[in-house]
Amino acid sequence: TWAASNNRLVAARFEKYLNEPEEATVAAQEYRDNIDEILNLLSPHHKGGPVFLDAVALLPKASTYPGDAKLCDSLSNAIYTAILSRKADNRSKELLARMEREKKKAILDADWKARTEQDPNVGNTRPAEGENKEQTQPAQQVGRGAQSLAYAEHVRRISEIEAQKKTRELEQKVKTELSKVQYQALMVQFFVQRRFKHVIMASRFYNQIWKEGDGTLYIDQDSDINKVFSESLGVSPTVSTLDSLSHEAIRDVDKGVEVFEFLVERGELESASKRLAEAYLVGEFMPAINTLERDKKRKVLEFVRGSNVLLNAIDSKDYAKATEQINELKGKADDFDATKAQAAVAAFTRASDMQIMMAKNHLAAKDMEKAQGAIRSAMEIWPQNPKLVEFDRLVDAGGSLIQIRNDFDRLFAEKNYREVFRRRFEFGPSIDGDEDRTAKFRQIMENITAIETAVKGAEKMSNIGQNYAAWEELSEVHERFPDDPDLNQFMTKLAPKVADFTIALNNAKRHEERGNLGSALSWLYKAKHLHPLSEKADTGIKRLVQVALQ
Structure with a gap:
């Protein structure tokens, strides 16, 4: 039957969803309006450009809706942390600028000292016999000029300032990247949770906070999420990738619900239940799923329950009940395909009957051991085979x-x-x-x-x-x-x-x-x-x- 419901946990959640009323309250509509307004304020096509602060101001209001599960609150906290990181980055840049000015001043002082400072007691030296009397030679004394301790102190200070700059730059880069990693981790979490509109909001906030254009996701190369992106897309995942995939998922969910409504009108409940289950599995929290009328969902609920009963009957080897359920589902849904289920029931019942027949033959030949083995096999294949009762009467x-x-x-x-x-x-x-x-x-x-x-x-x-x-x-x-x-x-x-x-x-x-x-x-x-x-x-x-x- 429908693939998405083969998992028992998913089937239970899906059946619960089919019984839930649509989210048509005033609070639900106000929440959806807030989300749409945030996306509109952050859109690059917004008149006058994105309005960052107004969009952030709507997040606390959206987080009060129970269906949001405080995800907007988590997003606002991540934005706050990122902004603090950006402010710290600006302060660090100012400090680095001051350190650079101090370093340049120390370099100028050292250069001046090396060029101009000489021993005042040392003048022209007397030439030796035969030498040019006009020849003079400046002389430097240890402790003066480039040989002085003051000059050495200037050089040491220059090196110290450069080392402090490198350390400060590295620390700030690490802090910036760490804030990005934390923010991106929240985006990936939204994506895994199938909160696609939250992914889009986070993506647009990201572009407003970090305007350098680097949107590469910091994901472990061996992680499952990285394999999903690299194997399906063939490229490294980025923030834009999450954004586009979220838009595509929303579109697929909307189309799935549209197809579901069409199939229900035609009475094709098997296909309708499959399409709705697929859409629900992807977009459980999407408006198209949450606003679907309960009356339409109830039309496929009985078919879904019958499908679950059929699966349970086959799993428990109750082929009589399975046959009964197959006939019932045929009457409910015009498009129900019972081929695989009927083939399975026919194969198992036939195999069980053959084992019982073999048991009768072995019993007639007084081979009790083989008869017991054949009956054991028949019971394992179909525990409730009516012919087992007939065989029991013969044995009794x-x-x-x-x-x-x-x-x-x-x-x-x-x-x-x-x-x-x-x-x-x-x-x-x-x-x-x-x-x-x-x-x-x-x-x-x-x-x-x-x-x-x-x-x-x-x-x-x-x-x-x-x-x-x-x-x-x-x-x-x-x-x-x-x-x-x-x-x-x-x-x-x-x-x-x-x-x-x-x-x-x-x-x-x-x-x-x-x-x-x-x-x-x-x-x-x-x-x-x-x-x-x-x-x-x-x-x-x-x-x-x-x-x-x-």
Whole structure:
């Protein structure tokens, strides 16, 4: 039946939904209006551009609706955390700017000290003999210029400021990315919970908070959600991906509900229940699902319940109940496809019947171990097979199956067919599955039935004074079954009443055998005089006249 309901938990939730009234209260409509207004305020097509603060202000109001489950409150908290992170980022940038200015000042001071600071006591040095007297050489003393401790302190401070900048930049980057991860985790949670409008709201808020354009989702590469995106789309998931998938899901749910309403109008309840179950599984919290009228849902509720009963019956191997339920579902839904269910029921019931038949054969052969194994298999396949009760009766009779079959063989050998007929309800089940005995039994039943029918017809004729006709009808049956005691008894009882008729027919037969055609015809006419509608007399007269004319 319908795939979405194969899971028992989903089936229970779906049946509960079918019994729920539509969310048509004023509070529900106000909640949906708030969500739509938030999306409108954040839309890039909003006149004058997105209005971030007004949209945020509506979140607490939307979170008061019970159906929201405080998700808008969670979203507003995530937005607040993200904004604090952005403010901290701005303050950090200001601090980094001040540190950069301090570093540049230290560099300028160090450069000036290295260029200009010299030892004031050191002037031109006296040249040696032979050297140019005009040659002079500036001299620096240790502790002055680039060799001074002050210069070294400037260099150390420059390095310290640069290290602090790098540390501060790294810390701020980590904080920013962490706030993104937390926000994106909430978006993914909304998506998994099938709160698609919340995903769209969170996506638009995200674009207003982080305007750098980086929307890559920070998801573990080995996680199931990442595999869903990468395997289905072939690309890494982004915020825009969640947004577009949410829009697509909303569209699919709306279309599914539209198709459901069309199918219900046509009475195709199986397809209608499947389409609604699929739409519900995806968009349980979507307006199209929540606002669907209960009267329309109730139209498929009985079919869904019947489908669940059918599944339970097949699972519990109650194939009689399953067959009953299949017929009931056929009457409820014009499009119910019972092919698979009927095939399963037929296969299992047939297999169980075959095992019972094998058990009977093993029991007849006095192989109790195999008989027990076959019955055990039959019970495992179909515990409530009615033929198990029949087999139990045979076993409870003290193993009389073998004796019953022996009695059948003995009576058949003695040609005591009347006793076989009298015990037909005992012999029938006992020889079931035995082709030879079954063929003999069937022939006996047909023969005795023909005899009984003829005797009853003759009794009716005799009761209205048509003894000759009664005897003539029975004589044909008697020629086929001359040893039947009931037939012989009735004909013996009828004989005195038709003695003249039978004497005439017998004399005609005797004269015909001797070649005395005239005498034979005379006796046949006498028989016809006694019973004008006699077929035997008419047939004999026609035959003798034809012989006489040759």
